[in-house]
Amino acid sequence: MKIGYACLTVGVYNTSFKTCTLKSATPEHLLSLIKHNLDTLDRIIDYNSSMDITHFRISSDIIPFGSSPINTLDWDTLFKKEFHSIAEKLKKQAIRVSMHPGQYTVLNSPNEDIVKRAVEDLAYHTRFLTALETAKSSKIILHIGGVYGDKEMAIARFEENYALLSQDIKDRLIIENDDKSYHIGDVLAIGRNNRIPVVYDNLHNQVLPFDVSKDDHYFITLANQTWSVEDGIQKIHYSQGANLKRAGSHSKTIDLAVFDAFLKSIPDVDIMLEVKDKNLSAIKTANLISENRTISNLEQEWARYKYTVLEHNPTLYKEIRVLLKDKKGYPVLEFYSLIDQAIATEPSEGTQLNALSHVWGYFKETATEKERKKYDSYLESFKKGTYSINAVKGLLLKMAIKYNNDYLLTSYYLHFK
Template sequence: MSIGYPCITVGVEGTKQKTCRKSNATGDHLAALIKYNLDALKNIIEFNGKHNIHLFRISSDIIPFASDKEVNTLDWSNQFAEQFKEIGKLIKKYEIRVSMHPGQYTVLNSPDEGVVKRAIADLEYHALFLDSLGVDASSKLILHVGGVYGEKERAMDRFVEVYKTLNDRIKDRLVVENDDRSYTIEEVLSISERTGAPAVYDNLHNAINTSDPDKSDTY
């Protein structure tokens, strides 16, 4: 069994990451932050590898405003290619499976086209980040279905419709997870069957938002 944790390495020097406000997001400042954050990620991977931690969820905030092309105009994937390459080599050396989990505002099934457009841009950023590390498709992007909007069946249909428009770089990595409020594992499996996207099961979310209380994780 592999163990791991998400995003923040507490008590280890050189692993804290930084961000900034949009008003301070100049090109030079963003470049400095990205270099700093990639250095921090390298230190995290080194620490995890030396302590036999083989699963790690990378923070979405390493590249500030990465999905907002009006704010972050840097070609960061190429500009920091050597750092990405070094980190990717460490990930492979220590046999760590990394993942990323776009946040609560990355909603593919929103009825608002602007929200959906921004969600797709965010997924494109995450996929490019993992691609830049040189990790294979076993490194996943974990996403919840989204909102219900008073019409769950229609909301599920919208997720399926938008999923079909995603590029293959995203589809190769995207997995759909049950959540603790809106979508049970049964509903996620239904979406998985319709899209071909793998489903990932969160037992703690299921304990709160279960589709079948008669079933147990223990047998």
Template sequence: MSIGYACLTVGVPNTNLKSCILKNANEDRLLELISHNLNSLENIIDYNIENNIMLFRISSDIIPFGSSPVNNIPWWQIFSDKFFRIGSKIQSSGMRVSMHPGQYTVLNSPNEEVVRKAMIDLNYHTKVLDSLGVGEAHKLILHIGGVYNDKKTAMERFIDNYAYLEKSVKQRLVIENDDKLYNINEVLEISARLNIPVIFDNLHNEINPYDKEKSDIDWINECKGTWTGKDGKQKMHYSQQDPLKKPGAHSETIDTHEFMNFYQRLDREDIDIMLEVKDKNVSAVKCIKACKS
């Protein structure tokens, strides 16, 4: 089992990511930003290896305007040496990386232009992982999308549009329950139709449950059946509610006592746990140490 965190580090020098506003996104500026961000990513990977963090989500912002026509630079070729070096470190250490396109990447929209842009964005994310040379166990996580006043039709539209994705995207794509629209049972329904792995998110399930009588552990074990050998270990998202914020807001840090209660109930090592928490690597290190103590 690996425990990891998402996108950014706290308190680690030379790991920040940079971007710019659209009007300043000329070729020279973009090349400068991409070079900086890849250097930061390498520093993050080095930090993770030093601290035995073998699970990490790469930020979608690693390539500024990566899926926008404003960025027509063949960055995967220009920076191929950097990608190769970073990817070699990831693979030789046994680290597993992923990416998570944002809320505007909606595959089941009734708007064809939105779907077209979603597919371009998924191609971009796949290109980043492909450029690192990592296999298909290194995943892209996607929510189902909107309801548009007719959830069943929206689910069918996701299934239909999935068919048009590039093979390289399909090999990496996994789907996740969310905290507002699509509960874990609905995501499993889509998974059964598409033969696609499912990521269980505990906090999303707490806020948007399908069956309150069914435990997190029950759902996690059910999701396990959607992961095959080529997909790598089953992966899940774990977070805790910030008691001072609206439902679904991640806590500032992970309460290790609460996490260890969950870990002991899970009673499995064949699963990777991505922490979604404000203090990022700090909580990852805490939880890794707690599991070893």
């Protein structure tokens, strides 16, 4: 089983992608951005590997204007070396990647220009995954599209346009149930009729159900029948709904106990998490299913979370420290439950100052007099309300970079806003 997250990292230093406006999309600028983004992807793959995250969705924006006539660069040839380097890492670490075009890539639109652009976008995604030397198991996920007042006609239009796609696009394309127009019953029928693998989304099925008498296991099993050996292991999308938000909104983090119960109820599949804290929840789930269930896994996580927990809830900070004293245990569910509870607690000025004091301790012996005065000034401004906590954290982050303090750079505290 491979579990992963989508596109961006949270709390990981030096992993931000770049883009540009149409006005500034000169060939020279695009070359610079593509180089930066591929280097960033390379670092993210290294990070995923170090965290035992074996599934990753690559952002569609990694090549700026990748499907637009604005970008005429032969980027897959120009950056062949970079693509090959990443490809070798993916193969060595057995990391499965995928892509998911956005809401404007609509194959069943009655507007021919929109369909034309959708096909161009699918060709771009296929070109990128091919440049990465990935097998057909690296998929491109697509929704069916709109209804346009006549669902049957819209489905027929999707099927007609799908039939016209090149075989290399068809080899990668899979279709997903959505939360507005096409429930899992619709998508399964389209998948069977056109030999397209179906990816089941559990939250979409909750919001737009097909048959409420059937559970996730039932629909995952039906979707499995649309997958061939060449398509790789069946994959699904998993998310939990956000409380007090629009139906279908993704939660901030994965409740690990709920996810654990879900895992025990379904067949063995690859899972893409759709959640706001992205890699953080992926690490949670990796630790849940890890065969190496040693306390050191949780201790390493604690090193990343501890100052954030201290900032939010010092009482739970102490509880977690006590929990981790048993070196023979592996209280993964309780550990993450306490962390989630702590982070959900609104910090006070006192707890924020306490955490800042602990982190500043790493610079007491190395900071210059000028840096000490600047920190004191920022701290006083925070107390007066003229500077935010993020301004003070930003200063500490710059110092962590300057002094190459890996412990703080890998801590979530300086990156959480």
